[in-house]
Amino acid sequence: MRITALAGGVGGARFLRGLLAHLAASPDPARRQAAVTIVVNTADDVTMHGLRICPDLDSVMYTLGGGIDETRGWGRSQETSGVAAELAAYGAEPSWFTLGDKDIATHLVRTRMLAEGATLSEVTAHLCERWRPGARLLPMTDDVVETHVDLAGDDGAVRRVHFQEWWVRLHAAVPALAIEPVGADAARPAPGVLEAVRDADVVVLPPSNPVVSIGTILRVPGLREALVGTAAPVVGVSPVIGGAPVRGMADACLAALGVPTTAAAVAGLYADFLDGWLVAAEDEPPVRAGLTVRGRPLLMSSPQATADLAGAALDLALDLTGEDRAA
Ligand code: FO1
DSSP states (O other): OEEEEEEOSHHHHHHHHHHHHHHHHOSOHHHHTOEEEEEEOOTTOEEETTEEEOHHHHHHHHHHHTOBOTTTSSSBTTOOOHHHHHHHHTTOSOOSSOOOHHHHHHHHHHHHHHHTTOOHHHHHHHHHHHHOOSSEEEESBSSOOEEEEEEEOTTSOEEEEEHHIIIIISTTOSOEEEEEEETGGGOOBOTTHHHHHHTOSEEEEOSOOTTTTHHHHHTSTTHHHHHHHOSSOEEEEOSEETTEESSTTHHHHHHHHTOOSSHHHHHHHTTTTOOEEEEOTTSOOOOOTTOEEEEOOOOOOSHHHHHHHHHHHHHHHHHHTTSOOOO
16 A cells, blocks of 8 residues: 655644554555655745755654654754854854754755755755654755745835745744745656655645645645546645644734634635545534534544544545546
8 A cells, every 4th residue: 555645844744643653553454565655844944054954855864763852843852053153153043943963963964965956855865864754754845945934024015035034033923924845846746756645545734834845745746647647546744623623723824914813714725626525523514515524532642542533544545436526
């Protein structure tokens, strides 16, 4: 069984760890032997202190590889910040984005390989030789795409900042007038990405941020078409419970698009390819032809709860297999 997932960072990584745990524990050999490919958002990527940082690729790689800081969902476990303190002592900006000492090694290896002409896919494959995530990690593209956010300045002028500045320094507390994955229109899907969607038996959308994680992956030309065209059922897990995001600040992102923070509205963003949608029991299932909605608890409150959630998504997808694809 070939399973392909589109994912962002923290929430997506946790969900995918649950998926791999569910598959490994399954009595069904087809699930135990499943091959999982994860197409990861790279629009959060940023260059700081001369280092190329790929937050979502690293969150997925560290989480599945056992090196993640469990509390934060990003960066390395047992981390120290000696280098960051030295950088601050030099007044090296930005000081609001903390790079951990162990994490810096990842960025040094990546930056050197990129400088030597390697693609981001090659870098990711090399880093995964160490971390052995148990799934194939593919960047959504090997081209540079960076989410930038337009903010209303005090003087009424529009100021454009990198997503990380809005997310980390401003805590997404300043309303975004626009969220733009710069470079997306000229980006090409990374090698294997379109095939991973087209040839999948199941495509899963974890409860990642629908705007700056899943949404940016969908902006890479060819991706949305591949999802519409794939014979595989596409099943997603709502990142919203009731009117609030499960975690992160998806509501701030959705507001920038004028999209309500509801499970139904998020499903609407995936309307042209979504076949199944897991929502929290209390959410009104969005009534729409071609979409099968199931209510269940969505909180990834423990590894077992997360594995069960992932199993439920897979069950829904397999229940849809064989049915006519969404018209
Ligand atoms: N998030 C923060 O809130 N503060 C940080 O200082 C920070 C540093 C950081 C360094 C490396 C990395 O891979 C991620 C880091 N993040 C930090 C998280 C990052 O902003 C988010 O994980 C994603 O970009 C959003 O999914």
